[in-house]
Amino acid sequence: MDAQKLHLLALMFLSLFYLAKSFVPANSFLLNCGSNANASLYDSVFIADSAKPSSVSLTDKNPYPDSPILYRAALVFTSESSYEFSIKQNERGDSLGFRAHNKVLKEFLLRIDGEAFEIIFSPLGDFGFAFVSAIEVFSPPKDFIIDDGARLINGNGIESYKNLTSPVLETVHRVNVGGLKLTPFNDSLWRTWIPDDGFLVLESAAKKASTSHVPNYQNGGAAREIAPDNVYITAREMNRDNSMLNGIFNVTWDFPVGSLGAPYLVRLHLCDIVSPALNQLYFNVYINDFSAYTDLDLSLLTVHVL
Ligand SMILES: *[C@@H]1O[C@H](CO)[C@@H](O)[C@H](O)[C@H]1NC(C)=O
Ligand SMILES: *[C@@H]1O[C@H](CO)[C@@H](O)[C@H](O)[C@H]1NC(C)=O
Numbered sequence: 001m002d003a004q005k006l007h008l009l010a011l012m013f014l015s016l017f018y019l020a021k022s023f024v025p026a027n028s029f030l031l032n033c034g035s036n037a038n039a040s041l042y043d044s045v046f047i048a049d050s051a052k053p054s055s056v057s058l059t060d061k062n063p064y065p066d067s068p069i070l071y072r073a074a075l076v077f078t079s080e081s082s083y084e085f086s087i088k089q090n091e092r093g094d095s096l097g098f099r100a101h102n103k104v105l106k107e108f109l110l111r112i113d114g115e116a117f118e119i120i121f122s123p124l125g126d127f128g129f130a131f132v133s134a135i136e137v138f139s140p141p142k143d144f145i146i147d148d149g150a151r152l153i154n155g156n157g158i159e160s161y162k163n164l165t166s167p168v169l170e171t172v173h174r175v176n177v178g179g180l181k182l183t184p185f186n187d188s189l190w191r192t193w194i195p196d197d198g199f200l201v202l203e204s205a206a207k208k209a210s211t212s213h214v215p216n217y218q219n220g221g222a223a224r225e226i227a228p229d230n231v232y233i234t235a236r237e238m239n240r241d242n243s244m245l246n247g248i249f250n251v252t253w254d255f256p257v258g259s260l261g262a263p264y265l266v267r268l269h270l271c272d273i274v275s276p277a278l279n280q281l282y283f284n285v286y287i288n289d290f291s292a293y294t295d296l297d298l299s300l301l302t303v304h305v306l
């Protein structure tokens with residue numbers, strides 16, 4: 001099987017589940033690496049983490065005035081060095097997210113079964129070094145990844161896929177379709193969502209849609225922690241007014257991905273803000289030319305609630 005053509009598809013839908021309070025993770029460790037002062041970012045305090053064996057603290061002496069304090073210092077490792085975080089007993093077996101900041105943000109989601117979680121920085125070669133400015137380790141809400149309904153799509157067709165949480169997942173793109181850039185201020189899990197404009201193959205094929213209604217979160221469907229309101233109140237719809245396209249066309253997004261041969265998880269967040277009534281909107285979904293869903297009917301998937 002050609003692994004490059006493996007795609008996992010999971011869909012998230014909305015229902016009446018209203019989470020009024022903001023989310024507080026059971027495990028949360030925030031570190032301001034390379035600094036002996038605590039730093040605040042996104043209303044959270046990152047604890048000073050100035051020294052580790054075989055590391056040097058570096059401070060940016062001429063930071064850009066608007067660069068966050070968190071990014072003004074870093075720990076540099078010239079040989080292997082590690083961080084260990086202990087995991088509360090009742091949270092073992094659940095997912096854990098972690099982000100390493102060093103101007104480029106690296107974000108991972110994995111399942112923790114043991115009592116501790118270790119991050120190892122390992123420089124490459126004799127003169128290599130590793131560095132990090134900040135680390136966040138946190139447990140996402142339960143059911144953040146629902147291991148049900150994912151599809152494995154490749155040249156052989158569609159199979160159902162189980163065990164979504166067993167591999168380590170690394171975020172490649174997190175996109176707010178038809179909307180604005182969302183920063184950690186706009187997201188209770190401190191995620192950043194970027195607009196989709198740059199990924200659209202033919203921008204005139206789609207137009208932006210938005211609503212001022214708060215999403216109708218339903219039990220068993222998506223919740224605010226799966227994606228914030230701001231994601232669900234904006235969308236793209238096919239631009240049927242585009243006469244050049246004769247009414248028959250696809251809206252296509254191209255996402256650059258780094259490693260060939262790796263499977264990718266595509267998570268689609270759908271909230272119907274464009275249908276005037278139920279059962280009027282059907283569409284097909286293709287991933288790399290492979291058919292993933294035909295005649296996808298959002299009314300059916302959202303238990304007939306608009
Ligand atoms: C940083 O914050 C922690 C937790 O709030 C506190 O215990 C510690 O004293 C603070 N450290 C400094 C250097 O302010
Ligand atoms: C899920 O993945 C784990 C670890 O890779 C493996 O031990 C387990 O058997 C898998 N379960 C299923 C149902 O495939």
Ligand SMILES: *[C@@H]1O[C@H](CO)[C@@H](O)[C@H](O)[C@H]1NC(C)=O
Pocket residue numbers: 180181182183185186230
């Ligand atoms: C995101 O949060 C910032 C800071 O609170 C706010 O200025 C901005 O309007 C928010 N963006 C959206 C799309 O709500």
Ligand SMILES: *[C@@H]1O[C@H](CO)[C@@H](O)[C@H](O)[C@H]1NC(C)=O
Pocket residue numbers: 248249250286288289290
């Ligand atoms: C949309 O894309 C799929 C997959 O590449 C293709 O099979 C289909 O013919 C396209 N539809 C139109 C109307 O261009």
